[in-house]
Amino acid sequence: MSHNNVGMQFPDELTFKGYAAPVRIEGHVHDLEVIGSIPAELEGTYYRNSADHTYRPRHPNDIFLNGDGMVHMVRFEQGHADLTTRFVRTKKFELERQARRALFGSYRNPFTSSDAVREEDHNTANTSVMLLNKKLYALKESGRPYEIHPDDLTTLGETDFDGQLTSQTFTAHPKFDPKTGECIAFAYNCEGVASDEIEIYIINKEGKFTRSERFKAPYCSMVHDFLVSENYIAFVICPMVCDWDRVKQGEPYWHWDSSKTTHVGVIPRDRGVKAIRWFNVNKSVMQTHTFNAWEDGSKLILDQFVTESGWLSQFPDIHNPDAHELPPFGERWTVDLSNDSDSVEIKRFINHIGEMPVIDARFAMRRTRHFWFGTNNTELGPMLEPGPKGPPFTCLGHFDEQENKLDFYYAGPNSSPEEPCFVPRSPDAEEGDGWLLSMVGRRDENRTDLVILDARNLSQGPVAIVKFPCRVHEGFHGIWVPSTQK
């Protein structure tokens, strides 16, 4: 039997079976079952994106990251909750649906696609969701945003923001300045293929691009996330690199090259890339995701999760094929902008493994007190069988730096929380006063819940559990949009 496009049977691989199996159900459930009561303050919508393969992949070892964008939306209204799920109608999705089979090959590798689509856009729009100037977008860093309708998730089309977006790509991790309302974003691999160029964008709250300019990184690498403080933009360039000759041979787009070291580039928001400064970490480490950046006098502080390995569950280590991915820890990196030193001071400020970091976004770009993340804690419950992303979370964590206190929510037997989403109790509530939402996989039941926790009292357990009658695919990143912001 050939491996290519034989029927619709998904491969017998971790990415395609058990709790990770494709779901592919587009639908709507009105009035979900609720255990407890949904807080009255929760009026709005939680949107989050996921990667859900529509077709048997052309290559059986395809990675979960290459699934098609499937957006999940839970709308909260007067104590009720409704679920809607819908694929993003990307060019790739439409072409494959027409053909009733996978046409595109491995993650960002056109040389593994069928000849008919080699020149077509492979964007899956599967990573995150952004609200900009009252419009909702599905984002993936390898392509342009797709606008989706905030009420029913129908796809309105790919956008270049009326010609303002000059790159072929746009980050899935834009940052919003709570004081100015500006969106700070970037594109890497700007022309859609591997390159060392990065373009930064400052977009005002009316959606006008007020700064678009490019700079060169020390080498071409995956630039998945970045950091923004009140006055600076910071990029951590990690040796997850692309070698186009390897890609042409059908190899994975990225590989970890520990012969290279990690760099930090700092750009003043007012002066732009002409004033960029580079700092050297002098070792090979990878930023996975960021909490926040803030300033203390002449010092710029970067709070983020960092691992000593590459993202090896998805991409290989070319010098050590047997290496395993190591868990990230919360690190605080400090650079001093008042002298010529290019050094980075590194300390571990959350002494616990974690990923999918979240802060109270109303306080972004200044020093924050509260930090939330997905994690494991074997004192509360056993680790679960590794899935296609590695070991699933079993807990959510909260670090209150002022109290120097870690608190955990354990989701229960064979249950796995996903990225948390912070919702303030009210627009002017103090930092951290609000709710933490998280999808939780109930693996024994092949079903998903959405739990609602008091963000400052995770160990108390959920104040409400919204029960889905089915499983929605594990996802990546989500946002909360209050009903007043629609």
Ligand SMILES: [Fe+2]
């Ligand atoms: Fe991400």
